[in-house]
Amino acid sequence: MRILRAGANAVETLIAQKPQAQRRYRLSRYAWPHAEGGRFLLLHTMTREVLELTAAEWAAVSRFRGDPLPFELLVHSGLLTLAEKRYLVEEDCDEARGYALALFLLNTMHGRKPGYTGYTILPTTGCNARCVYCYEAGMAARTMTEATADRLADFICETKREGPAKLRWFGGEPLAAVPVIRRICSALERRGVDFVSGMVTNASLMTPALAREAKERWHLREAQVSLDGAREDYAARKRYAQPDRHNYDGVMLAIRSLAELDIRVRLRVNVDMDNLSRLDGFLEEMAAEFGGMHAVSLYLAPLFQAQSGTDSAPLLETVFALRDRIRALGLARAEGENKPTLRLRYCMADGLEDSVVISPEGLLYACEHLPGQRPWGSIFDGVTDGALYAAARSPREIDPQCADCPFLPRCTPFYRRGCPDWSASCRMWAQLETEEELRLLLRGAEADDDAGVL
Ligand code: SF4
Ligand code: SF4
Incomplete structure (x- = not known):
């Protein structure tokens, strides 16, 4: 061997x-x-x-x-x-026990540092699209005030660890609240705070001029742009309020503007069994548009609703078959040096170790999926719900249904019990x-x- x-x-x-x-x-x-x-x-x-x-x-x-x-x-x-x-x-x-013990020891050795490196900021919960699958549908559109944006800049200065603060603009559609982003970035710039940012966006409001501003003033390094496959699927699923102004063609131009500035663009293509059948032509189109641009990569994301259905096997198997095609078309993200390690945390919500999520009102959450969650604090008052904060920081117990799973070390005990996005087709x-x-x-x-x- x-x-x-x-x-x-x-x-x-x-x-x-x-x-x-x-x-x-x-x-x-x-x-x-x-x-x-x-x-x-x-x-x-x-x-x-x-x-x-x-x-x-x-x-x-x-x-x-x-x-x-x-x-x-x-x-x-x-x-x-x-x-x-x-x-x-x-x-x-008792292998699950052995795993839990190793995880505990490695976490203890790793230690906890005060402060944060990551800030997921929702400048607004409003959006110019009405995606058919949006999990925030029905949430009131709220936008951060100037006073809250100013306080948020203070909060970042007070809580950031050494090294650049990593801001992640999330929404709603963050580009629907550009003045808020400008205000926070300017305040940090004035104070000489080292920061970089990323964004989750539909990109329909991105223009070449705004892309330049994002690169220079917001220190934007990466944008995740959500797509829905073929042009007709995009129109039917995004349902923009003003489709004549915000549409597929505009988004393609926006992606190009970002990539030409060397801002990495990750195209997240939401799929289910319906739009999957029209994906071949779409992938060819993406390869023709962006195949030669090293800043652009594409991946398929099965919609939560489809993944949790009774028979998600055909969907998941097709997605994995298409991943080979995406690689062959030069659209996959270049694999970095993947140093093997045991995953100590599942995500930002697991233990509130590195990052916080900040709502337009300045409330602090563990996870970016706000619906159904309670805030554990605020940028004005710190921890306001001690019990919730302590619970969010406590390690999760291994779920009995995960105890015999070979993939538990990939998931950590958190995924099934702590993630609102957990899907029944996890295994x-x-x-x-x-x-x-x-x-x-x-x-x-x-x-x-x-x-x-x-
Ligand atoms: S794949 Fe599913 S069953 Fe297995 S550990 Fe992860 S959440 Fe648990
Ligand atoms: S949705 Fe799940 S993976 Fe994403 S931040 Fe929330 S808990 Fe973590």
């Missing part, structure tokens, strides 16, 4: 165990096998290590997928290393992502002769 991808060293050290005689062993729930084209891989979903096995080792490991087998068979099959690395575990091993999504990761690793690893041998 050889190491195809090294794992997270700290996690490996924490979980390694000497195999014990007299015990019986089985395949760990966190060992994910993958066979393809005559090659045999084993991924550990906790350490993220990937091993490549010989056909004989694969056959030997496969025997441990059934009833637990004695220690002697480990020795005889040359699989002691796999037991040390916890691909094979004792028959009565299928995690499995498809894992299989894709291994497929890509195999493609990239074809000529890798430098990997370690065990």
Whole structure:
């Protein structure tokens, strides 16, 4: 066997165990096998290590997928290393408990720093579109006042950690409240605060002049632009209040304006079974428009409503098949160096560790999905609901339905219990992502002769 991808060293050290005689062993729930084209891989979903096995080792490991087998068979099959690395575990091993303990220790070692690095700011909850799937539909349109924007600049100065503050403009449609963004950025600029920003927008209000201002004055580095596939789907789903002024063609121009300024644009294409069928032509069009622009990338996001339906399998499988096509068309985001690590937090809402969400009234929330949430504080008064704040900062218990899931380390105990966006097809999504990761690793690893041998 050889190491195809090294794992997270700290996690490996924490979980390694000497195999014990007299015990019986089985395949760990966190060992994910993958066979393809005559090659045999084993991924550990906790350490993220990937091993490549010989056909004989694969056959030997496969025997441990059934009833637990004695220690002697480990020795005889040359699989002691796999037991040390916890691909094979004792028959009565409580793996979810082991995972929770490792997570606790790593979180403790990681420590908590005061203050924030990220600020998700809703300058307004108003929007010039009325997307058919909007989860904020029905929320009153509220826009931040000048006094609140001024106080927010103070709040950022008082609470930011060292290094640049990362502002994320969210809404509603943040570009429907440009004066608010201008006011906050100018105040930070005057005080010499180091900051960069990103934005989640429909881009219909973005103009070339505004893109230049965003780059220079708002320090905009990245924009996530939501699309809905083919032109006809876009019009039917976005339902702009003024479709003659705000429309698909204008958004294409806006994307180009941003990308030409080297602002990264991530096109989030919301899909369900209906618009998926017209996606081929749309992807060709996007490749013709933006394929050569390194700043533009595209990904498919199954709509929450579609993902939670009774049979989401065809949708998710088609989405993953199309991801290969998106890569082939040069529209996927360039993969960075993906250093394996155990995910300590799921998102900004998990523990309120790094970021806060700020509503137009200056109220503080854990998560950007405001509907149904209570604020835990405000930029004026700090923590106003101590119990809610403490609860949001406490680690979540592992949900009983996640205790036997191989993908728990990807999700952390938070996802199912703390995320309003949790979808019932979570396990299928995690499995498809894992299989894709291994497929890509195999493609990239074809000529890798430098990997370690065990
Ligand atoms: S949320 Fe779903 S995918 Fe994640 S650990 Fe739980 S069951 Fe598994
Ligand atoms: S929707 Fe879920 S993932 Fe997103 S911030 Fe809220 S809790 Fe986190």
